[in-house]
Amino acid sequence: MSKGLRPYLKFLANCQSMEILWDAHCQKMATYGFDRLLYGFTRYRTLTSLGDPEDFVILTNHSRAYTDVFLGEGLYFHAPMVHWALENEGAGSWRALLDMDKSKTLSPAERRVFAFNISMGVTAGYTVSFKAISARSKGAIALTARVGMEQEEVDAVWAEHGDDITLMNNIAHLKILTLPYTAPNRSLTSRQREALEWVGDGKTMQDIALLMGLTSATVEKHLRLAREALSVETTAQAVLKAAFANQMFVLDA
Known part of the structure; x- marks a missing residue:
């Protein structure tokens, strides 16, 4: 184990905050x-979709100018390295993009992504695709090299440190999966969370009303608002989605 790796892995293992973990990881990869990272994870993948983008776990230190287009306008769906990550596990050099451009095998949609990335200084790097934990889940991280670095330099860095970098990103990914994450417009109030927790414990509506000191109608209101916040149709789906996001049974939530 290389010098400095053990303390960082120990930090990752003990970190209890998504914000602190992500800030430290950005600094470590730099x-x-x-110097620019984009992490994405979904639990709602199907054969034709990655799920609702609002349900993705997205962490990045890219500029808004970049994310508003790449994520906001859906360019990621046509990104060659995203396609690679969905079909592979492990680390992939962005040299593959240069080879595709040189051989003119990029589709028009892929070429648009390629041109946009070049315009934003996203020209060299590596993508780490994580081992899937279920048929419907997938996670990956795109590591963008600082402006001015050529892919040859990046590949040389990877040849020397790639195993350590891959290990650190895998441990960071596994830790992220254990931490509470609230997607935009998906946050729950403490009362909504408590009601869902009691449902998850198998309590009836009457039980929950008694335990929470509320009327059954008020409990149902909290559950309805939780369903709306999580954009699901049933309370069972709400319990599942909240559990996936680690928003239930969380200490000091």
């Missing part, structure tokens, strides 16, 4: 020349 020491290898990767």
Whole structure:
């Protein structure tokens, strides 16, 4: 294990805050020349979709000018390295993009993504695709090299430190999956969370009303608002989605 790796892995294992973990990880990857990161994870993948983008876990330190287009306008759906990540596990060099451009095998949609990335200084890097934990889940992280670094330099860094970088990103990914994450417009109030927790414990509506000191009608109101916040149709779906996002049974939530 290389010098400095053990303390960082220990930090990741004990971190209890998504914000603190992500800030530290961005700083750590920057020491290898990767100054812009984009992490994405979904639990709602199907054969034709990655699910509702509002349900993705997205962490990034890219500029708004970049994310508003790449994520907001859906360019990610046509990104060659996203396609690669969906079909592979492990680390992939962005040299594949240069080879596709050189051989003119990029589709028009992929070429648009390629041109946009070049315009934003996203020209060299690596993508780490994580081992899927279910048929419907997938996670990956794109490590963008600082402006001015050529892919040859990045590949040289990877040849020396790639195993450590891959390990750190895998541990960070596994830790992220354990931490509470609230997607935009998906947050729950403490009362909504409590009602869902009691449902998850198998309590009836009458039981929950007694335990929460509320009327059954008020409990149902909290559950309805929780369903609306999580954009689901049933309370069972709400319990599942809240559990996936680690928003239930969380200490000091």
